[in-house]
Amino acid sequence: MNKHLKMDERQSDVLADMAQGTVGRELARSEGPLKVSGRAVYAAESGDGTEAVGVLVRATIANGRVASIDAGDALALEGVLRVITDSRMVRRPAQGTANGAPAQDTSQVDHFGQPVALVVADTFEQARHAAHLLDIRYGVETADIDPETAREVETPEGKRLEQGAFDTAMDDAAASIDAIYTTPSQSAAPMEPHAALARWDGDRLTLHGAYQMLKYNRNELADALGIHPDNVRIVSRYVGGGFGSKLGIGPEAVAAAIAARAIGRPVRVVMSRAQVFEMTSRRSETWQRVRLAADRDGRLTAIGHDARVSNLPGEAFSEPVQIATHFLYGGASRHYETRIARLNRTCAGSMRAPGEAVGMLALENAMDELAHHLGLDPVELRLRNIPERHPENGKPFSSRGLADCLTTGADLFGWNRRNTRPGAKREGEWLVGLGMASAARSNILSEAQARVRLNTDGTATVETDMTDIGTGTYSILGQVAGEMLGLAPEDVTVELGDTAFPPGSGSGGSWGAGSVGSAVFLACQDLRAALAARLGCDPGEMTLKDGVATVSNRQTRLSDLVDEAMEATGHIEPGDTKQEMQQAAFGAHFAEVAVNSVTGETRVRRMLGVFAAGRILNLKTARSQCFGGMIFGIGAALTENLVHDPRDGHVVNRDLAEYHIPVNLDVPRLDVAFLEERDPWANPIQTKGIGELGISGAGAAVTNAIFNATGIRVRDYPVTLDKLL
Numbered sequence: 001m002n003k004h005l006k007m008d009e010r011q012s013d014v015l016a017d018m019a020q021g022t023v024g025r026e027l028a029r030s031e032g033p034l035k036v037s038g039r040a041v042y043a044a045e046s047g048d049g050t051e052a053v054g055v056l057v058r059a060t061i062a063n064g065r066v067a068s069i070d071a072g073d074a075l076a077l078e079g080v081l082r083v084i085t086d087s088r089m090v091r092r093p094a095q096g097t098a099n100g101a102p103a104q105d106t107s108q109v110d111h112f113g114q115p116v117a118l119v120v121a122d123t124f125e126q127a128r129h130a131a132h133l134l135d136i137r138y139g140v141e142t143a144d145i146d147p148e149t150a151r152e153v154e155t156p157e158g159k160r161l162e163q164g165a166f167d168t169a170m171d172d173a174a175a176s177i178d179a180i181y182t183t184p185s186q187s188a189a190p191m192e193p194h195a196a197l198a199r200w201d202g203d204r205l206t207l208h209g210a211y212q213m214l215k216y217n218r219n220e221l222a223d224a225l226g227i228h229p230d231n232v233r234i235v236s237r238y239v240g241g242g243f244g245s246k247l248g249i250g251p252e253a254v255a256a257a258i259a260a261r262a263i264g265r266p267v268r269v270v271m272s273r274a275q276v277f278e279m280t281s282r283r284s285e286t287w288q289r290v291r292l293a294a295d296r297d298g299r300l301t302a303i304g305h306d307a308r309v310s311n312l313p314g315e316a317f318s319e320p321v322q323i324a325t326h327f328l329y330g331g332a333s334r335h336y337e338t339r340i341a342r343l344n345r346t347c348a349g350s351m352r353a354p355g356e357a358v359g360m361l362a363l364e365n366a367m368d369e370l371a372h373h374l375g376l377d378p379v380e381l382r383l384r385n386i387p388e389r390h391p392e393n394g395k396p397f398s399s400r401g402l403a404d405c406l407t408t409g410a411d412l413f414g415w416n417r418r419n420t421r422p423g424a425k426r427e428g429e430w431l432v433g434l435g436m437a438s439a440a441r442s443n444i445l446s447e448a449q450a451r452v453r454l455n456t457d458g459t460a461t462v463e464t465d466m467t468d469i470g471t472g473t474y475s476i477l478g479q480v481a482g483e484m485l486g487l488a489p490e491d492v493t494v495e496l497g498d499t500a501f502p503p504g505s506g507s508g509g510s511w512g513a514g515s516v517g518s519a520v521f522l523a524c525q526d527l528r529a530a531l532a533a534r535l536g537c538d539p540g541e542m543t544l545k546d547g548v549a550t551v552s553n554r555q556t557r558l559s560d561l562v563d564e565a566m567e568a569t570g571h572i573e574p575g576d577t578k579q580e581m582q583q584a585a586f587g588a589h590f591a592e593v594a595v596n597s598v599t600g601e602t603r604v605r606r607m608l609g610v611f612a613a614g615r616i617l618n619l620k621t622a623r624s625q626c627f628g629g630m631i632f633g634i635g636a637a638l639t640e641n642l643v644h645d646p647r648d649g650h651v652v653n654r655d656l657a658e659y660h661i662p663v664n665l666d667v668p669r670l671d672v673a674f675l676e677e678r679d680p681w682a683n684p685i686q687t688k689g690i691g692e693l694g695i696s697g698a699g700a701a702v703t704n705a706i707f708n709a710t711g712i713r714v715r716d717y718p719v720t721l722d723k724l725l
């Protein structure tokens with residue numbers, strides 16, 4: 001059985017009558033005990049100990065060519081098996097949405113830290129030592145490290161938009177803001193380093209790796225190696241965080257595969273922590289100019305959002321800084337332009353909420369400036385500027401809880417206790433203030449398939465190559481299947497992260513739960529129809545609960561009904577509604593900070609996020625996603641800054657001691673509330689993405705609170721203490 005739905009019409013609330021009561025519940029992650037007891041096997045641990053170990057070797061110039069590599073001393077060491085400089089190995093981190101970046105000429109170096117070789121040995125220590133003995137000679141060329149002085153800055157096709165009479169609106173405004181905001185490069189810095197273990201059986205490759213989007217990753221790897229995707233299997237059962245840096249395969253995957261083939265033995269390649277910072281994609285630094293024009297009542301008449309971001313020469317990706325600005329607020333006249341500086345820094349790619357995460361730091365900071373300028377409450381300013389329809393293309397919104405999130409959040413947080421005069425509240429050395437910001441993140445449906453099997457013992461199994469990158473996919477897919485089939489969570493087994501299963505959506509763009517959850521839902525609808533047929537009724541006349549089917553007063557155990565395993569595959573695809581409706585999840589962030597007037601140190605005291613993101617499948621995992629996003633927001637506001645040395649572009653702070661993500665002491669009590677919402681246009685299970693909603697706007701709430709506390713408006717992120725003294 002195969003149920004295929006092209007999502008091109010509104011879906012009625014199909015889960016509403018379900019009897020099991022599993023969907024939406026606050027359930028702990030089903031795989032949690034395996035993780036905390038060390039029994040969940042991650043990519044780097046997936047071998048049996050007999051595999052050889054590869055260590056990647058980096059380039060130590062920013063731009064130029066590898067003239068020669070003398071591996072004589074390295075190869076003379078005991079245990080060293082091979083030094084590989086295969087040109088297929090060196091590839092930029094792909095974005096995970098295409099068939100991968102083209103293979104490059106290995107001798108070309110375009111950033112410091114780029115892998116140029118792999119040393120393979122019996123043990124890690126031998127390989128690492130040998131890696132230091134490679135004698136690499138370069139032909140050095142002039143590099144561009146600094147976006148301010150880059151020789152090549154372009155405005156690509158489609159990165160300019162002008163609507164209405166922008167300059168006139170700015171000139172005629174009762175109040176206006178014209179300010180420059182900057183954000184630094186950031187690193188996804190997932191806890192699990194990028195890792196791959198490759199094993200060949202004849203022409204068939206099995207790669208255990210840490211990736212987000214297996215159906216694409218398989219094609220990328222096949223493409224890089226020049227083999228057919230049917231000969232590639234990728235397994236990623238557990239992934240220790242990705243945040244975009246594992247959307248595509250990296251050099252570790254290709255290098256491990258090439259090496260394993262070359263030496264006829266499985267090979268494991270695990271990046272060191274430093275290599276994660278130097279070899280995986282970063283979020284681009286941004287320069288943003290935000291212009292706002294408003295009438296006397298605080299209604300926007302114009303919005304301008306220009307940006308300069310960067311990437312390596314030839315790379316197509318550019319941080320989509322204005323993504324939320326396009327639809328969040330009204331204003332008839334609009335202006336956007338993005339320039340891309342070509343730099344010899346690490347490759348820029350998607351990092352959690354590409355676009356909104358940094359774009360909203362600027363936009364929501366500027367909105368706070370405008371509110372202050374107008375003497376208007378920042379919540380009220382936002383409420384006055386929620387547009388009827390998308391202000392540029394006129395599309396209606398599929399669902400939008402922004403106003404409710406703003407007012408509910410203000411109530412819950414005690415926003416009315418805020419001092420409107422900055423710097424007015426002091427507790428000893430500490431200046432205390434409140435700030436807020438809107439949250440918005442576009443919602444996307446991505447093609448996905450999942451197979452569900454109803455077993456003869458009345459349990460069910462879900463199979464898809466979908467990944468769980470720490471987000472709770474194992475739990476929510478079990479909940480959707482359990483709800484549909486009337487089974488308790490423990491009676492549904494979820495198998496993920498293996499390209500041997502039907503292709504899911506992958507984890508990216510916050511589309512995972514809605515997309516693959518819908519595929520599971522469709523498969524279960526098919527199974528329900530088949531069960532109803534066996535019972536001689538319509539699916540609507542049958543109730544499934546606790547492993548029992550009830551029709552009128554007749555009860556049948558599923559284990560009695562299923563004499564031979566029944567299987568169905570659900571398949572969802574985006575359809576026309578994607579073009580017709582503006583889909584996004586919304587929210588509001590509120591923060592209280594204290595800034596020490598002597599040291600300049602900022603402590604976030606409490607934070608609240610209120611979100612409207614369609615149906616919430618699991619209250620606990622959804623809330624945890626939002627906590628994670630808000631913590632990312634605190635990091636973006638106060639600490640995160642990936643520093644490239646201006647002389648040669650090397651990453652200066654390439655470990656977690658120097659690249660400052662918030663630690664427990666930096667994170668106060670966080671509260672998250674979800675508004676009841678269904679989005680019938682989004683997908684059959686009516687969810688919207690939340691993985692990236694929590695970060696969108698979060699950092700601006702913190703910096704706006706800093707302004708309220710101190711009267712100091714910092715536009716250069718992160719707001720380190722030197723900027724407040």
Ligand code: MOS
Pocket residue numbers: 212242243244245247350351352353354507508509510
């Ligand atoms: Mo996300 S940056 O699409 O993993």
